[in-house]
Amino acid sequence: EAGVAQSPRYKIIEKRQSVAFWCNPISGHATLYWYQQILGQGPKLLIQFQNNGVVDDSQLPKDRFSAERLKGVDSTLKIQPAKLEDSAVYLCASSLGGRQAVQYFGAGTRLSVL
């Protein structure tokens, strides 16, 4: 069974530029998550989707970050404009949902903002 796919693996941009990350979850997983992991810290949830709908985006900086999940499968996370403090690894995860569902993570996209 294929795991969570993310691209690109690495991205370097200058501040004030825009960037987009893509995620394809495990087949059949209804729930999709985007986490931000700053160097030296544990991941922090940015947004959770259940199928097409947003369940939790309370920690998403909505003035610059946006995310969508078209047709309840793939998802895109966008940053516009990027700031230096956005340098981090962006991890996508998916799960079947439900009370005890495990979240499975992709390899992440490492973003450097110069």
Add this chain to the structure above:
Amino acid sequence: AQKITQTQPGMFVQEKEAVTLDCTYDTSDQSYGLFWYKQPSSGEMIFLIYQGSYDEQNATEGRYSLNFQKARKSANLVISASQLGDSAMYFCAMRPLDQGAQKLVFGQGTRLTINP
């Protein structure tokens, strides 16, 4: 609010020895799940083991076991017979089980190094 504390920034262990990684948590939820993930230098978070707050027995998965002490609010990971490939960051995480949102709250992590 939930909080995970991992007090060991780094651990160094000889190959084939057992190692315990500490994790304490704080939550007001009655029903919650505790998770351990491994993050090698490649960056992917790999799920290792899960313990539910109502599970009476400690969880085990191969060489991994979870020492769950509910009264002490601790959920330590035990790795038996450590191998060189166990060198990685290890994260303890938790989430409530009775809510719609399933946000995982992570600790700061422990970097484990296995010496030959």
